[in-house]
Amino acid sequence: MAIEDTSVHSKRTIPVYLFAGFLGSGKTTLLSQVIDYYKAAGVKAAVIMNELGEVNLDGQLVDEDVPMAEMLSGCICCTIRGDLSLEVKQLIEEHQPDVVLIESTGAANPLEIIDAVTETAIYARIDLHKVVTVVDGPELLARSRRGGRTYKLMQDQIRCATDLIINKADLINPEELVEIQQLVRELNAYAPLTVTIRCVTDMALFDLSQQAELKQAQTVHEQGHHSCGTNCSHEEQNHLHNSEHDHRHGHDCGHDQHDHPHDAADHSNAAHHHSHEHVMTLTHYLGGPVDSHAFEAVIAALPQEIYRAKGIVTFADTNSRFLFQYAYRETEFTRITPQGDVNDVVVFIGEHFAKDELEQKLLQLEQ
């Protein structure tokens, strides 16, 4: 893989890859593979992980020697958006990475993050290279049949991608796959599309020698040849370099279609209606080891409003610690030895669920 001049003080621009996609779609699964790929190629990657909850559990899956900034308890597309520039700048100054990988929360509005990332270019010499959206195939299909705000958010994430991955192909039959591909193509006809199981894909997508690609795509857009995909980042980059510019979301991407002018300073939370305001989280620290059967029973009984949960738990009956993952009724436990001082904690993400009820059940586990 060809890399540009990597001397610390060179005026090189650091490429940024943004990983988008709804909660539980497979972003971290992809990120881990990309990190391994860069490691094998001798490329220094730095990672920014954003979690809605108070703890970064996905970070446990990233090697300790990979420079990483955690942005917790908020979303970089809105509530903690202002911190992103600082984090990117610090990460670059401290570690001089060859590439920065940003994993957004699954509930993030892609256009807002693209905007935030490109704003960062004011403070650090970066270039948003690609927006890779991981689509949860079965979940997209299910949501397309019932509509709603989450489906709209998933659509936005697909529209704004420069590259698309339809993941979880193991959970769909061939007819469903055709339907999913059609759905995705109707939303974004241009981004290269790959179908994967566990995000196993050709890593050429992350080859840094292809850095010019996004810019080329933007030029194509400038010439009026396509309507979305890289359009989003393109518009935002123009926006970034001209804060006086009266920027209108005349296209379909992004947040709740409040087609209003705004400049770089006009990003207060109050001024925006985000498409994931309906998403809520519960972070619960466990007081100690819990019984594995009782814990699994709580997870099995989760209401359908909770579509994602994750955590680190110690089971009294096995005396081991596990990273636990739950996405759309599928649960996985991976035995781990956590890095650093890590609490036993579980995070639940969903829409309008009864927090108190769930908290009571979790407290009972600790008795």
Ligand SMILES: Nc1nc2c(ncn2[C@@H]2O[C@H](COP(=O)(O)OP(=O)(O)OP(=O)(O)O)[C@@H](O)[C@H]2O)c(=O)[nH]1
């Ligand atoms: N069956 C199946 N499960 C998968 C696949 N890819 C990932 N998973 C599982 O789906 C769950 C969520 O995967 P993650 O990579 O953590 O998803 P994410 O998008 O980072 O999730 P958030 O951090 O919540 O946004 C994990 O339990 C994965 O092991 C797949 O192709 N098929």
